[in-house]
Amino acid sequence: MENQDKSTTLTISENKTGAGLDIGTAFLVGARQKSKDKEILLKKVRCAFVELGLESLGILKMKNIPFIKKEDSVLIIGEEAIKIPRAFFTRNDNLDFLELQVRRPLSDGIISPREADAISVLEVIIKQILGQPLVPNEKVYFSVPAMPIDNVLVNIEYHTETIINLLKSVGYDGAPINEAYAIVHSEGEDFGYSCMAISWGAGLTNVGMANEIWEIDSFKFSVSRGGDYIDKGVSDSLRIPITRVILEKEGDRKKEISRLDLTNPRNEIQVALKYFYKSYINYVLDLIHAKFFTLKTTVPLPDSIPIICSGGSALPKGFIELVKEGVFGKRSRLPFAVSDVILAKSPLTAAAKGLRIKLEMDNA
Numbered sequence: 397m398e399n400q401d402k403s404t405t406l407t408i409s410e411n412k413t414g415a416g417l418d419i420g421t422a423f424l425v426g427a428r429q430k431s432k433d434k435e436i437l438l439k440k441v442r443c444a445f446v447e448l449g450l451e452s453l454g455i456l457k458m459k460n461i462p463f464i465k466k467e468d469s470v471l472i473i474g475e476e477a478i479k480i481p482r483a484f485f486t487r488n489d490n491l492d493f494l495e496l497q498v499r500r501p502l503s504d505g506i507i508s509p510r511e512a513d514a515i516s517v518l519e520v521i522i523k524q525i526l527g528q529p530l531v532p533n534e535k536v537y538f539s540v541p542a543m544p545i546d547n548v549l550v551n552i553e554y555h556t557e558t559i560i561n562l563l564k565s566v567g568y569d570g571a572p573i574n575e576a577y578a579i580v581h582s583e584g585e586d587f588g589y590s591c592m593a594i595s596w597g598a599g600l601t602n603v604g605m606a607n608e609i610w611e612i613d614s615f616k617f618s619v620s621r622g623g624d625y626i627d628k629g630v631s632d633s634l635r636i637p638i639t640r641v642i643l644e645k646e647g648d649r650k651k652e653i654s655r656l657d658l659t660n661p662r663n664e665i666q667v668a669l670k671y672f673y674k675s676y677i678n679y680v681l682d683l684i685h686a687k688f689f690t691l692k693t694t695v696p697l698p699d700s701i702p703i704i705c706s707g708g709s710a711l712p713k714g715f716i717e718l719v720k721e722g723v724f725g726k727r728s729r730l731p732f733a734v735s736d737v738i739l740a741k742s743p744l745t746a747a748a749k750g751l752r753i754k755l756e757m758d759n760a
């Protein structure tokens with residue numbers, strides 16, 4: 397059972413202590429567990445912000461929009477960062493509101509080295525999600541990506557240390573858990589937790605495997621492509637703004653369903669999206685293949701492995717079919733037997749939920 401509470405923080409006294417926090421390039425998702433039943437409460441905040449001039453203060457106050465005031469500008473954080481330009485400019489039909497630059501504290505799965513405001517923005521979002529700790533030094537399991545197999549320049553350790561310090565500064569005791577492994581905990585029960593989990597995210601794609609709950613440490617890695625790669629590919633090819641592509645891809649954000657049907661692209665943008673989706677999926681499958689050969693002889697694996705797909709990039713209709721095509725199609729891209737390819741029940745929140753479940757398991 398789960399329930400997404402968007403309006404409040406997750407700090408409620410009847411909750412158990414200890415939280416899960418999935419830190420992604422596109423979203424941060426928190427998870428707490430009620431004491432009474434096993435219900436897990438989730439809260440998701442878009443990991444984005446815009447910077448406006450001080451002249452916007454009046455309208456922000458009037459519209460009751462939360463902001464952070466800096467010396468000579470204001471920052472709007474979260475979903476509002478995407479909505480705010482619309483609120484400002486709806487009357488001007490010719491203005492492409494999407495041109496106002498939306499910035500993100502994370503890029504490629506880690507705290508952005510190019511973004512001076514990254515830490516302070518993350519702090520605001522974390523406080524917004526988790527609220528005050530329920531006890532001093534409350535435990536938080538937070539997700540971290542594995543090392544990208546195709547980009548050695550990304551420093552996961554530094555990112556991890558920075559998050560631990562940030563959590564400490566707001567009263568939490570953070571411990572990193574691999575993102576794919578977190579998904580095994582929330583979605584793997586039906587398979588006795590012997591499965592491969594792939595988190596198809598925005599900046600990175602995370603791959604992990606477990607054999608009866610044990611993380612196969614030598615088989616975890618990430619791939620430095622995700623939804624951002626698709627967005628940029630389509631935007632460059634058709635010479636249209638990235639935000640236009642995202643709108644076509646995500647459709648109705650509130651309902652968390654994509655308007656894109658990859659089996660039936662209906663316009664030029666959707667045709668391009670399908671092309672880049674296919675290229676992205678096959679790239680990830682080829683790297684799984686390559687990685688598999690480096691550990692083949694040493695790791696005990698189930699005879700036939702189910703693959704669980706999670707993450708926002710797995711949301712469009714027809715996504716699983718494209719993965720199946722790559723796995724079971726005429727030219728199968730994987731060198732081991734796959735029993736099935738399954739979509740996670742809630743692809744945007746599975747990792748956060750899994751982190752909370754793992755915390756409960758470790759406390760038992």
Ligand SMILES: Nc1ncnc2c1ncn2[C@@H]1O[C@H](COP(=O)(O)OP(=O)(O)O)[C@@H](O)[C@H]1O
Pocket residue numbers: 419420421422423596597598599600622623624642645646647648649652653654655706707708709710711712743744
């Ligand atoms: N409804 C949707 N349809 C299609 N793609 C979506 C949808 N919602 C989010 N996405 C895409 O999913 C990605 C974010 O997924 P997520 O798993 O949250 O990534 P991360 O963990 O990297 O933050 C983005 O590329 C975003 O555009």
Ligand SMILES: [Mg+2]
Pocket residue numbers: 418419420421575595597598707747
């Ligand atoms: Mg993620």
